[in-house]
Amino acid sequence: MNPAASGPDAAAAPAAPRKRVLLAAPRGYCAGVDRAVVAVEKALEHYGAPVYVRKEIVHNRHVVDTLAARGAVFVDETDAVPEGARVVFSAHGVSPAVKEAAAARNLQTIDATCPLVTKVHKEAVRFAADDFDILLIGHDGHEEVEGTQGHAPEHIQVVNSPADADHVVVRDPERVMWISQTTLSVDETMETVRRLRERFPHLQDPPSDDICYATQNRQVAVKKLAPSCDVVITVGSANSSNSVRLVEVALDAGARASYRVDKAAEIDPAWLEGATTVGVTSGASVPEILVSDVLALLAEHGFGEVEEVRTATEDLMFSLPRELRADLKAAGAPTGRPRPEGRRSLSVQPV
Numbered sequence: 203m204n205p206a207a208s209g210p211d212a213a214a215a216p217a218a219p220r221k222r223v224l225l226a227a228p229r230g231y232c233a234g235v236d237r238a239v240v241a242v243e244k245a246l247e248h249y250g251a252p253v254y255v256r257k258e259i260v261h262n263r264h265v266v267d268t269l270a271a272r273g274a275v276f277v278d279e280t281d282a283v284p285e286g287a288r289v290v291f292s293a294h295g296v297s298p299a300v301k302e303a304a305a306a307r308n309l310q311t312i313d314a315t316c317p318l319v320t321k322v323h324k325e326a327v328r329f330a331a332d333d334f335d336i337l338l339i340g341h342d343g344h345e346e347v348e349g350t351q352g353h354a355p356e357h358i359q360v361v362n363s364p365a366d367a368d369h370v371v372v373r374d375p376e377r378v379m380w381i382s383q384t385t386l387s388v389d390e391t392m393e394t395v396r397r398l399r400e401r402f403p404h405l406q407d408p409p410s411d412d413i414c415y416a417t418q419n420r421q422v423a424v425k426k427l428a429p430s431c432d433v434v435i436t437v438g439s440a441n442s443s444n445s446v447r448l449v450e451v452a453l454d455a456g457a458r459a460s461y462r463v464d465k466a467a468e469i470d471p472a473w474l475e476g477a478t479t480v481g482v483t484s485g486a487s488v489p490e491i492l493v494s495d496v497l498a499l500l501a502e503h504g505f506g507e508v509e510e511v512r513t514a515t516e517d518l519m520f521s522l523p524r525e526l527r528a529d530l531k532a533a534g535a536p537t538g539r540p541r542p543e544g545r546r547s548l549s550v551q552p553v
């Protein structure tokens with residue numbers, strides 16, 4: 203035995219580095235997603251299966267698979283819904299043309315468009331009526347962008363990125379306004395607006411923020427924890443715009459690495475090698491159960507200590523879609539619901 207290592211003067215073995223998780227709050231379900239998911243659940247309970255849903259009700263694989271197992275049938279377009287059947291429109295919103303197509307097939311519709319998306323639709327309609335050119339900052343092909351564009355197709359053009367701003371052509375530079383998709387990076391959107399304004403100094407802002415409170419809150423929280431993190435893991439699906447933005451925001455804010463996973467099983471243990479602090483957040487369409495699974499897996503790798511980093515508290519709730527509420531009320535069924543599931547159920551210490 204080496205006496206230097208065994209006597210009272212022996213140097214203490216270096217303490218193992220403290221491993222911890224910084225858990226972003228707010229994270230996960232927003233008010234619009236909660237409303238849309240509960241609308242499908244209540245529709246299934248009240249009317250029975252099948253209930254058709256145009257597009258994914260929200261962009262989360264787990265949510266869609268769970269609802270499908272209960273009897274929801276997801277279709278791409280209303281022409282795949284049998285005549286006269288019931289169909290739910292997703293939280294991302296639809297264009298008037300989709301509503302007309304549904305009416306032409308006598309479909310019974312439940313519109314679960316998030317009220318904050320509807321607000322953007324109304325802005326588009328109002329400024330189109332005043333004959334403005336409307337620059338919609340967003341991702342071409344995203345369902346929300348298609349729905350918004352469909353409200354004023356003659357007046358709206360999509361601006362995908364700051365670089366796109368340099369190529370926009372308008373009819374009258376004095377009558378131009380911008381609106382945006384609700385789930386973008388705040389910083390990148392402001393950069394696009396700055397570049398647009400360089401070209402069109404009279405560019406009008408939307409009457410209020412289009413990037414919604416939930417998107418902004420989740421980005422602020424991840425920005426706060428990212429500089430302290432070796433790795434940030436965002437739980438969310440690949441087609442979830444706000445989840446993908448969180449991955450980018452974490453990296454921009456100073457995380458050494460940033461990954462997105464749909465579920466815990468997708469975490470590569472190699473990401474955790476040498477890490478002492480792991481950040482965790484989740485997109486606005488992600489149920490808390492998926493975050494709990496990630497935390498359990500991280501605990502197995504020594505990251506059992508969890509500190510919550512809270513930057514805002516959310517208590518917004520939207521009432522259920524009007525058509526569904528009316529039917530539930532007529533049947534004497536409850537139209538209320540509990541707060542978004544499990545959002546604050548983890549017992550962790552705020553820092």
Ligand code: SF4
Nearest residue numbers: 232234235316384414
């Ligand atoms: S992310 Fe925002 S706009 Fe989208 S559903 Fe949630 S609250 Fe509504």
